[in-house]
Amino acid sequence: MTAAEGPVGTVPVPAGPFVHREAVATAGGTVHVAWSGVAAGNLGLHVVADEDAAGRRAVGEARRGLERAMGVPEGSTLYLDQVHSADAVWADGPGWGEEAGPTADAAVSRDGGRTLAVMVADCLPVVLVDEATGATAVAHAGRRGLLDGVLEATVDRLLSLRPAERRDAPGLRAWIGPGVCGRCYEVPEQMRAEAAERVPATAATTAWGTPGLDLPAGAVAILRGRGADVAVVQACTLEDERLFSHRRAPGQGRFAGLVWRADEDASTPTGAA
Numbered sequence: 001m002t003a004a005e006g007p008v009g010t011v012p013v014p015a016g017p018f019v020h021r022e023a024v025a026t027a028g029g030t031v032h033v034a035w036s037g038v039a040a041g042n043l044g045l046h047v048v049a050d051e052d053a054a055g056r057r058a059v060g061e062a063r064r065g066l067e068r069a070m071g072v073p074e075g076s077t078l079y080l081d082q083v084h085s086a087d088a089v090w091a092d093g094p095g096w097g098e099e100a101g102p103t104a105d106a107a108v109s110r111d112g113g114r115t116l117a118v119m120v121a122d123c124l125p126v127v128l129v130d131e132a133t134g135a136t137a138v139a140h141a142g143r144r145g146l147l148d149g150v151l152e153a154t155v156d157r158l159l160s161l162r163p164a165e166r167r168d169a170p171g172l173r174a175w176i177g178p179g180v181c182g183r184c185y186e187v188p189e190q191m192r193a194e195a196a197e198r199v200p201a202t203a204a205t206t207a208w209g210t211p212g213l214d215l216p217a218g219a220v221a222i223l224r225g226r227g228a229d230v231a232v233v234q235a236c237t238l239e240d241e242r243l244f245s246h247r248r249a250p251g252q253g254r255f256a257g258l259v260w261r262a263d264e265d266a267s268t269p270t271g272a273a
């Protein structure tokens with residue numbers, strides 16, 4: 001359960017499909033940020049073989065189950081075709097129930113009205129909310145995306161929704177969801193050196209004394225550098241079996257970082273249109 005040093009302590013463990021969940025008041029209404037776990041099922045179609053009909057059906061069932069838990073319409077969540085890029089897109093297209101999502105590694109909902117998901121199993125599922133505008137975003141930040149600037153691209157897009165003179169004002173919040181921690185993520189010495197050149201905070205040493213990368217610490221440094229108020233969900237995918245981990249169990253599944261807006265009094269499947 002160790003992770004990067006962050007401003008948030010150990011988080012409570014709620015029951016149900018989420019390993020962590022918070023509600024946030026914004027100019028556009030209350031939004032919810034959360035991270036699913038193994039209990040919610042595998043959400044990634046890309047880790048299921050094309051011929052595995054039962055496995056693909058199970059992904060649909062898991063996604064719909066999560067949507068019922070969130071109180072949003074089934075099939076309405078935007079899932080991305082994630083490729084370890086630094087590309088962020090506007091969340092304009094239909095939900096997964098209608099068509100596969102765009103190829104990108106971050107999405108921004110201008111008014112926070114879209115339900116956004118980002119899938120991971122060791123990479124960081126980062127969720128952002130701009131309290132000043134009500135806009136929301138998710139980003140998939142693995143080693144490559146983080147070093148290539150996916151978080152900066154996401155923040156830039158979010159803040160472009162503010163009037164120019166308000167870009168530096170407070171209200172931008174970010175959560176670093178569960179990923180592999182710096183004590184568990186071993187990399188070659190050369191890779192650590194290259195990463196540290198770009199984002200010094202990523203340089204780490206594993207629990208067994210070899211070169212490592214601390215992606216949560218790197219993400220905190222990048223996001224604080226952009227003026228965000230950053231919280232870290234303290235859970236390591238490799239150590240915590242409530243979460244999927246590609247390194248611990250390759251191909252087993254993906255969990256998600258999520259952000260959505262749902263009326264407090266309409267948290268039933270039929271109530272949140």
Ligand SMILES: [Zn+2]
Nearest residue numbers: 181184236239
């Ligand atoms: Zn760890």
